[in-house]
Amino acid sequence: MKSLAMCVCCLAVSKATIVGTMEHALKTRLLADAARRAGNFLALSDSSPVFPAPEPLGALARFSEDLPSDPADPESVLAHLDEFGSPAAVRYDSGRYFGFVMGSSEPVATAASVLSAAWDQNVALPVMSPVGARLDAIAARWVCELLGLPGSATATFCSGASIANLTCILAARDALLARAGWDVRENGLCGAPPVNVVASEEIHVSVLKALRVAGIGEKAITFIETDELGRMRVDALPETDSMTMALLQAGNVNTGHSDPFIDIIPRVRSSGGWVHVDGAFGLWAAASPRRAQQVEGVHLADSWATDSHKWLNAPYDAGIAICAREEDLRYAMAIDAAYLKTDSDRALMHLSLQMSQRARAIETWAIIAAKGRSGVAAMIDNNCDLAERMARRLCEGGATLLAPVGLNQVLVSFGENETDRVIARVQEEGTCWVGGTTWKGERAMRLSLSDASMTEADIDRSAESILRSWHRTRM
Secondary structure, eight states, X not given: OHHHHHHHHHHHHHHHHHHHHHHHHHHHHHHHHHHHHHXXXXXXXXXXXXXXXXXXXXXXXXXXXXXXXXXXXXXXXHHHHHHHHGGGSOOGGGSOBOSTTXXXXXXXXXXXXXXXXXXXXXXXXXXXXXXXXXXXXXXXXXXXXXXXXXXXXXXXXESOHHHHHHHHHHHHHHHHHHHTTOOHHHHOXXXXXXXXEEEETTOOHHHHHHHHHTTOOGGGEEEEOBXXXXXXXXGGOOOOOTTEEEEEESSOTTTOOOXXXXXXXXXXXXXXXXEEEEOTTGGGGGGOTTTGGGGTTGGGSSEEEEESSSTTOOOSOOEEEEESSHHHHHHHHOOOOGGGOOOOSOOGGGXXXXXXXXXXXXXXXXXXXXXXXXXXXXXXXXXXXXXXXXXXXXXXXXXEESSOOBXXXXXXXXXXXXXXXXXXXXXXXXXXXXXXXXXXXXXXXXXXXXXXXXXXXXXXXXXXXXXXXXXXXXX
């Protein structure tokens, strides 16, 4: 009887071992198949339209909206995803995508993303992922060093600049109120002293959204006039005090120019106020010796928001919130629970809005490890040089440059009633993709050069397409 029981037990263990082996084999096959399919997708980047054509967009209907009732073969699911998903993906890595502010993905970052996805690490606490915690701490320090920020600065990774702005604004709000003797954690906001916000009239909408989420409405904001480049006018800055939160930006989303930090930040801080800089892409100018003067004095701020997934070309998504003093960030973000106790002085759940979170820093670590300081600077400089080339080519063709090129942004007009028609025709033609905006009351074509793989050939080919489209709209 005892022998029979042992045999049954052995059979159960053997069955479990077989099932486990089969699951690992399936994972391995799926990852290998996914890598092969991803390689095929990337190989077609140059010959494919930047934006998917109508046929593959229509084929997205093949993704049924009906909830499946039964399991399906995972390999067939992956094949279905590739067959109908890949042709409908926008080619940010084409070298000819100029919409919004969209970086592509550095090859080493794409590969690191695949590997870290297989690791599937949760970095809420260092004990949950020693490797994730180590790489996060290194990447955070490297980012601060590249950007020339104070040695005391603490960076934490999040989903994007929207959340990075929110994180820093919450830290600013709580710090200003704490200095005034009000503990937000204990008292909430009802009855709290008012926080007065001073912001550029060109401040990004994500900052306004962050203020709203932080409980600060537009009536508390004093919007400051900007000059012809979209920079806050120093002479329009009002008196500030110890309850002032000043919101500046590095890299105007239309012109690429930055607020005059060196003239504004010391003035606000000397009155006891807090200065936050939204530098989603423009803050990376500080990483280039050739462009750093465009953000002179930015290191004097109290907090900064930026992205790795824009100009550093990390995969989506990877934002970074940075505070000059770790205690301000920790005061706003730390939580307390018996089962989450830690002795670590860098537990990410105490430095960010999230508890569970993927190891976003790994791709940023991989890019900086591969490129080094000089390689990151060269990437920034290349996009800026190419932006100047694009502006020159378009102006030689008759377009009107609406603002001198600031970093990697180009702003042009083709005439009061022509610009939107040109944009639509360019998008339809497919050689490149551009977007529109309104600048100082005038419709404009806006080109953002954030893809590290862009070349002079991409610029020339795209400029020719844009000018050809303009010519056809006038026929």
